[in-house]
Amino acid sequence: MKKAYKCVLAIVNTGFSEVAMESAKSAGATGGTILTARGTASKEAEKFFNISIQPEKEIVMILCKTDLVDGILNNLYKAIGSSTQAQGIAFALPVDEVCGLEEKIKEENQQK
Amino acid sequence: MPSRLIKKVAETITKKPSAIKEENKKEVSNVRKLKILITVVDRSKTMFYEDLLESFEINVQMVLYGHGTASSQMRALLGVAEGDKSVIISFIREDKVKETLEVLSEKFKKVRNGKGIAYTIPLDSIIGVAMYQLLSNDRTIKEGGKK
Numbered sequence: 001m002k003k004a005y006k007c008v009l010a011i012v013n014t015g016f017s018e019v020a021m022e023s024a025k026s027a028g029a030t031g032g033t034i035l036t037a038r039g040t041a042s043k044e045a046e047k048f049f050n051i052s053i054q055p056e057k058e059i060v061m062i063l064c065k066t067d068l069v070d071g072i073l074n075n076l077y078k079a080i081g082s083s084t085q086a087q088g089i090a091f092a093l094p095v096d097e098v099c100g101l102e103e104k105i106k107e108e109n110q111q112k
Numbered sequence: 113m114p115s116r117l118i119k120k121v122a123e124t125i126t127k128k129p130s131a132i133k134e135e136n137k138k139e140v141s142n143v144r145k146l147k148i149l150i151t152v153v154d155r156s157k158t159m160f161y162e163d164l165l166e167s168f169e170i171n172v173q174m175v176l177y178g179h180g181t182a183s184s185q186m187r188a189l190l191g192v193a194e195g196d197k198s199v200i201i202s203f204i205r206e207d208k209v210k211e212t213l214e215v216l217s218e219k220f221k222k223v224r225n226g227k228g229i230a231y232t233i234p235l236d237s238i239i240g241v242a243m244y245q246l247l248s249n250d251r252t253i254k255e256g257g258k259k
Contacts, residue, residue: 005231007150007231007233017181021181031180031181031182032180032181033152033178033179033180033181033197033199034178034179034180034181035176035177035178035199036177036178059178060181061152061178061199063229063231093233094233094234095231095232095233096147096209096231096232096233096234097209097210097213097231097232098229098230098231099213099214099216099217099220099229099230099231100216100217100220100227100228100229100230101229
């Protein structure tokens with residue numbers, strides 16, 4: 001069964017959460033929450049891939065409708081992908097039940 | 113003793129695979145699935161929602177501090193005072209989800225500055241029976257899903 005909502009998480013270097021949010025908004029996301037975090041990576045992997053991992057990270061958490069997810073991830077890939085300074089990764093998680101969303105409340109009211 | 117062991121082995125071998133599957137199913141059916149419940153609320157209301165979640169047999173909660181991304185215009189429109197948010201990550205038993213979300217939904221509407229969102233993410237596996245007992249608030253479950 002296709003779930004109505006998904007949770008998109010984007011992990012980016014500090015300072016790039018706004019860029020991530022803007023690109024997600026341009027694909028139809030209405031809002032999100034920004035969390036601060038610290039990244040870790042093995043020193044060997046850093047040397048091997050010739051990249052440096054900035055430990056300070058920001059996580060952008062966006063709850064959105066399933067049909068918007070592809071567009072959001074596509075925009076995120078372009079704006080904060082590994083080829084950019086944001087060095088971001090983004091993924092979507094399945095969501096079972098949702099409550100408190102403005103659009104869902106409106107839908108429920110219309111059904112009544 | 114060896115004869116009893118041989119008898120048991122013979123019994124297991126002669127058992128139909130479907131019967132074994134059914135037995136395993138019975139054992140696992142005692143285990144109630146867990147889900148991750150994520151609640152995003154205004155930071156000033158963190159304690160209120162933590163206490164509320166605790167009343168639904170939620171033993172473990174983690175609070176992360178973050179901030180919302182809604183513009184100031186949108187915040188004024190929705191009546192949200194600040195941008196600072198708390199993300200409460202908790203583990204909830206599947207049978208408690210409906211009831212919890214109903215109460216949360218009610219509180220999101222009625223409590224002043226208590227607006228927020230909540231959603232559940234399915235959880236596939238977990239390490240340790242003790243950890244499962246803690247997260248599900250069910251101490252009767254033993255290893256292998258037996259009561």
